Amino acid sequence: MTNPTVDIINSKAAGRVCWESPANIALIKYWGKLHEQIPMNPSISFVLRDSVVKICLDYDIDPGRSFGLNSFQLNGTENEVFSKRIESYLKRLQSLFPFLKHTRLRIESHSTFPHSAGIASSAAAFSALALCICSVESKLQGGIHDEKFYSKASFMARLGSGSACRSLYSGMVLWGASDKIPYSSDEYAIRLDDARIHPLFMTLKDAVLIADDSKKEVSSSQGHALMEHHPYRQERIMQSRSNLSKLLLAMAGGNTSLFAEVVENEALSLHGLMMSSNPPYILMKPSTISMMEKIRLFRKENETDICFTLDAGPNIHLLYFEKDAAIVTRFIREELAPLCRNGRWINDAMGDGPKCLISE
């Protein structure tokens, strides 16, 4: 993607922009990179409705001065670890947004979900931040929030956290070049055309079942790095591409059983890759397995195509359709919640994508 580095920093400007952006859950997993922030394979996800991060950015541009990040607050308190990550991210963006060198920034971030829920807050946070920065640029240039704006924000979000580039759109979202989908790219995500998705898949719900809320022993970045010399790297690339084709087929034709088969295969393969890495590691907990078994049994006995997926962590994302909400909620309360850590689960669903809250 080319960036119009127009000289827009010839006068002072100040203001505030706030965006709310959602976490997303992958159906086809991004696991492993070709090189920095370029995925080894295309992935598909959808955004969540309630698990969101809100970022407010106060900016003060003075072309005669150079600034760095002035302050960063996470849920109302200063946070050194996040601050450092955000600072190096912003430095990286300076070549794409020259005005950042001359901007004093104050960033506040609030998430609606606990970090310990294992929902990827970095995807929501980096997409919200990328949107804020693109908004400032667009205001300075008198631009609008059109398709190009979102592609650019997706491109920027990817540089902060790969999967963040998929948090920019509602519906089903694809990141990664695929010969199956025109205009797909490794550099930013695109929304899959509604004509490709049976309406049933637009009513997906996601119950996040907390199997464990302690800090993970191996981070996602370490996991991606272990894919570089993974003995099954080539097989994984082939498998993910084949799963992508099957999932597209399932979603176009309203084939819920094929959907469930592919989604679970992706989740289990992701964890299989972790277990066969060098060194190997296990993120699932005994209760993760018990819940997966219960979900499979429920599917069989009730002939409903509910299914599970997992991120790089032990918590289950139980996916089901709006039409099955009543029986599935009872199933969760009676059989799955007792297996969750302190009975905790989050009742979420497919969302509408990011929202601009303030732009002044």
Ligand code: PMV
């Ligand atoms: O974007 P990252 O670096 O946090 O990696 C995300 C990896 C998975 O959540 C396991 C899969 C995915 O596609 O979201």
